[in-house]
Amino acid sequence: KDLNILYINAIIISHSSSDLLPTEGSEEASRHFLQEIVNILLAYMCKLFKRSTKVLDFHHPHQLKEGLEGFTLELSDQPENLEQLLVDCRDTLKYGVKTGHPRFFNQLSSGLDIIGLAGEWLTSTANTNMFTYEISPVFILMEEVVLRKMMDMLGWSNEEGDGIFCPGGTVSNLYSVLLARYHFFPEVKSRGMSAIPRLAMFTSSHSHYSIQKSAAVLGIGTENVLLVKCDERYVLSPAADAKDRGLYPFYVSATAGTTVYGAFDPLNDIADICERHGLWMHVDAAWGGGLLMSKRHRVKLQGIDRSSSVTWNPHKMMGVPLQCATLLVRKKGFLQECNQLCAEYLFQPDKHYDTSYDTGDKTIQCGRHVDVFKLWLMWKAKGMEGFESQINKCLENAEYLFDKLKNRTDFLLVFESKPEHSNVCFWYLPHSLRNLPPGCERDKKLHAVAPKIKAKMMEEGLTMIGYQPLGNKVNFFRCVFSNSATQREDVDFLLDEIVRLGHDL
């Protein structure tokens, strides 16, 4: 066995990438090299889930750029040997952030699902494109199966529904606006915006900024996105407003699970209004869509079946590795109609199989990464019930944190009501602030607390949580749970750590 290891090392040390496949006789070397990579990845994975492991080993950009202990990002013209590449891989992981760590609370996407990971490894080995059935027969059909399942969960019948995997929820949201515009004004595709009225879109002031980004990209203009205040009755009066201003209202984006608060817009009320006014109703459920997998929580999305389109990112609440986002459209065949250009040189209609499976012309991309397989494999592995228990647990963690905070005087909840999703927003009050009365003076000091704690937290690297201001609220922490590795003890740890780092501020 020792001889074998020596032999392997000899292969790795003295060889370069040109000694790997497809070079003749390099099968063994290629296997060994990839096995060494896998050993690094497996070691990383096992370490990741250990609470004694740091979440990150922070360095400033200039430090990483200067090179750390032999790790240099610079590229030379000369090839490196395989051993150096293994070192580089180890270092890349070392200086990165362990987003799967049980104490990483920083993003809506976290965790590292082993089945999903296996799915990604296979996807990259298959190295193909969601372009035509010809080169992706299995993945194209899997996409159909998975999207159908998701549409069933929205409550859409078998006669309706279409969809596509997108590179992120922002692109999904962009699709929804594109489709809505085409629905009302199909001539826009060939003639452009100058041939149609000035459009107005509606969304809540807490919706994701991608709705505005879509308006900027599509030529509608961000000023024509009318932000409806939250916690008021929704769209009606602004719709009248838009008409007064000579705008043509056509689109509403409701949010199921806002980014910061995890709030759900009242979908049925919004659907009523959209029906009455003939508006396209989109639901941005990028974050909240996962709750459809839970019998306990899906009630929060009641009315989603009445939407015209839905964004739902399995890479968020469902814990699928990045990137896995979808856009679902109720009108069958409409993605194709809206986006096709029928470039015959890419999508030959005279092929010998059913070319309706060539999905390339449904998209605004062309080539498209295979994002479906990892989700398909996870679904096989867990079933609905597996996703359900995973998601329920994340919301239980949120409730646990909420209950803890409610009873403490050194923390202040941003909302007194129970979280609807797994977001819990709060301030920490250092000792020096605890006796100040609420108001401008305290707010000014409080605004600086979260950034200071976060800076120290990243330097020490034991946990990670995000913060932000919102509206008239100064910087507060937002804790989110989407990692199935997180336990109550991690929630306890987070609060202790905030206190430890912030107590004396």
Place this chain on the structure above:
Amino acid sequence: KDLNILYINAIIISHSSSDLLPTEGSEEASRHFLQEIVNILLAYMCKLFKRSTKVLDFHHPHQLKEGLEGFTLELSDQPENLEQLLVDCRDTLKYGVKTGHPRFFNQLSSGLDIIGLAGEWLTSTANTNMFTYEISPVFILMEEVVLRKMMDMLGWSNEEGDGIFCPGGTVSNLYSVLLARYHFFPEVKSRGMSAIPRLAMFTSSHSHYSIQKSAAVLGIGTENVLLVKCDERYVLSPAADAKDRGLYPFYVSATAGTTVYGAFDPLNDIADICERHGLWMHVDAAWGGGLLMSKRHRVKLQGIDRSSSVTWNPHKMMGVPLQCATLLVRKKGFLQECNQLCAEYLFQPDKHYDTSYDTGDKTIQCGRHVDVFKLWLMWKAKGMEGFESQINKCLENAEYLFDKLKNRTDFLLVFESKPEHSNVCFWYLPHSLRNLPPGCERDKKLHAVAPKIKAKMMEEGLTMIGYQPLGNKVNFFRCVFSNSATQREDVDFLLDEIVRLGHDL
């Protein structure tokens, strides 16, 4: 050792995904499961490069959907055990297409680079997002390093240049139009297209259809994309034309390596015209950009340094695994200016590090997959010289095929001149057509030849090549070389196979 295997099998057979990490005490099971997956992938990889392996095992959509020998795409509510998942993974690969096979000539992206594959496996294990420096410190800096290298190769000075990795070249091209529009009319972002003149774009009739798709998406309208005929002097007269029609010409997309012919537009001539008329010059070098790595071939892109923006997909000619595409922009900081919305709740300006490294607001996405690492690692592994020899070899294969075809009477070249890129386009003349004079009658029959051969080819699965009609040319084969595994014997095989399948048509 046998006991060990039995033990491993026991773990796999009786366990389900809930027995994997993060479940307590599941480290060993998780390692074993992933190792089993890796064994499947390594076996696949080694088989892939063998000429005795089929390129594909074709089945029609309805056959795959009905389920083949126990392989079902359907998802049940119940979880499957780990053993079944391994079977599913094997089947997924079995019924897929081996795009890395030395005899796969079907797409611009082919091959399977071992180093790139290692890079993808690491990327998915790191499972993070190109959103902020906070969660992707290493990858964000690698992006900067790699993009800088690419911009150096364009000939842009250190004072200029910006860029981003995109989900495919079509999105890169969309960015270019978006940036050009914003450059001339920054008010479009907030006020929309109704506040600016009607725009006109120019591109050649052989450019990729994504230029028109961009016009459709951005609200410019496909009819305002003026297609300049190829093989004439380029843009000048149409620009005057556009003005006559009340359109505002602002953008030209030149192509460096067209999809079908691999032709290069005369960049310096186009740059002259763009300078004279103050137009944004984009170069779609998605396919041709790789030639910049070759001292022998980079001359074909002369003038690219004068462009305002460039699309360059390393996942094509450079053999990087899918997906790896870039958009490069000469004007520094312009991506940020054009696309930023400064959502403070996502991009906190009061963080403790240099937040200019938070690239999320430069994009039209938000979350963004890490596409840089595999390219960075390949660059380390091969150096410029490695890419260069890989690319030179692909073009040598194209010349070899071209030379062979020139001397045959049963094949007809679409062009008599030497290929500029690795595309070689040709017809096969079955025996029955060989004595027909060129003209309508022969064309009608010839049009049906390629689809028939392709259908048989896919059924038999020994090689794969694409075909398409173009302009007034009936269906012809397009052979492209981007796979470093392909040798001359594979080119010989392809021609023999076409003859074998088509001789009696």
